[in-house]
Each structure stands twice: as C-alpha cells, then as structure tokens.
C-alpha cells in the first residue's frame with residue numbers, strides 16, 4: 001500500500017539520511033543552524049559567547065543534498081579558529097565522526113589552546129621571506145579610509161609571496177576553510193602550481209617591549225596567466241578580507257597593490273575570476289578614481305558629453321550610429337590598458353560612470369540620451385559582431401560577469417534588430433533587456449555617487 005502525507009514525506013527523509021539504523025525518524029538538523037564559526041585571537045576568547053562569530057555564505061552546501069546532518073540529537077558544533085595561526089578547534093557536543101571542511105587545521109582542544117603561545121609569531125615568520133609591495137596608486141594622504149594608518153603605531157603592508165613556497169602553502173591551506181565559508185563558490189587554488197602568487201595584507205604593531213607583531217587582515221590569490229602571443233596577465237582568483245576587518249579599506253589596498261604590480265612589472269592587464277557584485281563595485285570605484293586622474297582620456301570624455309548634449313537620440317532613425325560617438329575611441333581603450341592595466345570590458349563600465357559624472361542632472365534630454373546610449377551599449381555587448389551581415393541568427397552571449405545572464409539576438413535581413421531567446425517570447429526578452437539596462441544605470445549611479453563622495 002502506498003504511503004500518504006506525512007508518512008510518505010518521512011519515508012523520503014529517511015532515504016536521504018547519511019547514516020542508517022535509527023529506530024525513530026530523524027528529521028536531521030540544518031548545518032547552518034547547528035554550526036557556529038568563531039574567529040579568536042587569544043585563549044580567553046575560546047569558549048566565550050561574545051567572541052567574533054562569522055556569517056558564512058552557506059554551510060549547508062558542505063552537507064549532502066539537503067544540507068542536513070543526521071543521527072544527532074541537539075547537535076551543536078562551535079568551531080574556534082585562531083586568527084593568529086589559522087588553526088582550529090571544534091567543540092562538538094555529541095561523539096561522532098564529524099569530517100569537517102576544516103581538515104588538518106582542526107586540532108584537539110589542548111593543542112589548539114597552546115597555539116596562542118607557540119604560534120603567536122607564525123604570520124610574522126612566514127611573511128619575513130615575502131616581498132613588500134610599494135603601492136603608488138592610492139591617494140593615502142587625502143583618503144579618509146586610511147586614517148587608521150599609524151594609529152597605535154600600527155602600519156599596514158601588502159606582501160607578495162609565491163604560493164608554491166612551503167610555509168606559504170601551509171598557511172594558505174589553513175585559510176582554505178575561510179575561502180569555502182566566505183567566498184561564494186570559492187574553491188582552493190592549486191598550491192603546487194608555481195604561477196599562483198598570494199598577496200597578504202598585514203597589520204604591523206609594536207608592543208611595549210619593542211617587538212613587532214603581525215596580524216593577517218586579508219589576502220588575494222593571483223594567477224600569472226599567459227596572454228597570446230608574448231605577455232602575461234594577472235588574474236585575481238579569490239580575495240578575502242577577514243570579517244572583523246572588512247569595510248576598512250583593506251580590500252581596496254589589496255586591489256591597488258595588484259594593479260601597482262601590474263603597472264610596474266608591465267603585465268598585459270588585470271582580470272578577475274567570477275567577481276562577486278560587491279567586488280565589482282569596489283573594483284569599479286577604484287578604476288574610476290584612477291581614470292579620473294588620467295589625462296589622456298579627458299578629451300574623449302568631453303566629446304562624449306558634448307555629443308549627449310547636442311543630440312536627441314530617442315528620435316534618431318539609425319540606431320547603431322550612436323555607439324561610436326558615445327563610447328571611447330580605440331586608441332583611448334588601448335592607452336588605458338597599456339598604462340593603467342584596465343581591460344576593455346572593465347573600462348567600458350567605468351566609461352559610463354566617467355561620462356555620467358560630467359553630465360548636468362538637470363538637463364533631462366542629456367540624461368535621456370545617456371540612458372539610450374547605455375542601452376545601445378548593453379545591446380551591442382550581447383550582439384555577435386557578425387550578425388548584422390548574416391541576417392537572422394541565434395547567438396550566445398559571452399559574459400564575464402554573470403554566467404546566468406545569457407541572451408541571444410536575431411537580426412532581420414534589413415539589419416533591424418530584435419532580441420529573442422531559444423525559448424521564451426520576444427516581449428519577455430525585451431523586458432529582460434530593459435531590466436538589464438535599468439540595473440546597469442543603477443550600478444552606474446551608485447558608483448558615481450561613491451566616487452563623487454570620495455573625491456570631495
């Protein structure tokens with residue numbers, strides 16, 4: 001006889017169990033509910049409920065299909081990770097075979113507590129072989145977010161090291177749990193590949209006896225990637241600022257240091273592997289600020305602004321003509337890549353912000369023209385360059401930023417454009433395109449406002 005209702009659900013649940021052999025139905029407990037991860041810097045903080053508890057992306061993803069742990073009643077797991085040595089201890093209420101993402105950095109309690117004295121200088125000793133990065137990009141002197149530099153005699157430093165070198169690889173392996181917990185979709189990089197570098201941002205503080213201590217605030221892994229035919233580009237794999245130190249300008253300093261290396265060592269450009277929205281925003285702010293000080297692009301910005309002032313783009317007949325006059329000329333794109341190491345795609349995003357910053361918000365026609373131009377650009381980005389000549393076609397969109405956003409575009413023989421998709425009607429696709437443009441404008445305004453405030 002078939003089971004119904006609750007009984008049927010219970011049967012399904014039972015099948016999902018990781019461990020079999022329980023007499024009663026075990027509903028399991030979500031990993032997100034029973035696991036807490038604390039970052040601690042001294043023995044006293046281990047076990048204290050007011051210690052710094054992190055908010056991971058999603059713990060459930062590490063525990064099977066449904067993210068639940070079965071076989072334990074009132075399961076509670078507190079994980080204490082030292083931000084001095086990045087080793088960890090798990091306080092688990094039930095005896096079990098908990099095989100955690102913390103791997104080898106998980107120690108017995110006594111051993112863990114000892115690390116606060118035995119490994120107190122672990123970061124300092126590992127960093128001693130590293131190369132401090134001189135960063136010339138930041139306007140440290142007039143930058144409010146750097147105000148804490150020098151407070152209590154502490155200084156920030158970005159240090160580059162090769163991940164292949166032994167103690168660095170070991171430290172990175174201790175940091176991997178944080179990558180898994182805090183970087184969405186983050187996975188460990190291959191420490192055996194000598195092309196991976198890691199940029200650490202550290203805080204140096206002198207104690208009363210004059211000994212300097214070093215705390216790790218964050219890091220970025222960067223791959224030296226071959227670029228055809230004879231150059232190398234830098235690709236940021238993952239960047240993480242430890243939660244207690246986020247929002248204090250350390251992520252910015254890390255990115256600026258990477259750009260600084262790209263400029264001084266003449267890499268082709270800097271790219272990012274699947275950047276999060278917030279990282280894109282941060283990157284756009286940094287790049288736009290750099291571009292605002294870059295003289296060679298100023299005439300091109302002025303002519304784009306002039307073009308928006310003098311035309312009425314919503315009434316134009318030939319829609320494709322606006323693209324060339326709104327966007328930056330090829331030689332400007334080239335010089336930005338050569339001198340600032342900002343690639344074309346990223347420059348185009350910043351370009352919109354640079355133009356927007358030069359518009360008069362009270363000039364409604366000009367603002368409307370801006371919107372039309374951005375819309376044209378978004379459409380242009382999702383068009384296959386060959387499609388105009390070839391008539392109707394379905395085209396997949398290359399997209400660095402969001403792999404879920406894939407459009408296809410059809411062209412009639414007259415070159416008149418319509419957007420479409422493999423399934424879904426044209427109206428839905430038009431709506432999707434409109435949403436994409438609105439989101440783009442929203443992002444531009446947000447970045448422009450931030451940049452405006454930072455420049456004041």
Ligand SMILES: CC(=O)SCCNC(=O)CCNC(=O)[C@H](O)C(C)(C)COP(=O)(O)OP(=O)(O)OC[C@H]1O[C@@H](n2cnc3c(N)ncnc32)[C@H](O)[C@@H]1OP(=O)(O)O
Nearest residue numbers: 145182238239240241246247248249250251252275276285
């Ligand atoms: C490729 C990938 O790794 S994708 C995943 C990215 N990593 C993660 O998601 C992990 C969790 N998050 C983090 O580790 C961090 O939040 C990071 C790395 C994304 C950012 O680092 P943080 O140190 O928090 O950022 P930081 O403090 O430098 O910058 C944030 C603020 O400074 C602002 N800022 C940007 N440029 C400047 C500037 N030149 N001067 C002053 N402030 C600036 C930013 O706009 C932002 O302000 P807001 O949020 O108040 O609007």
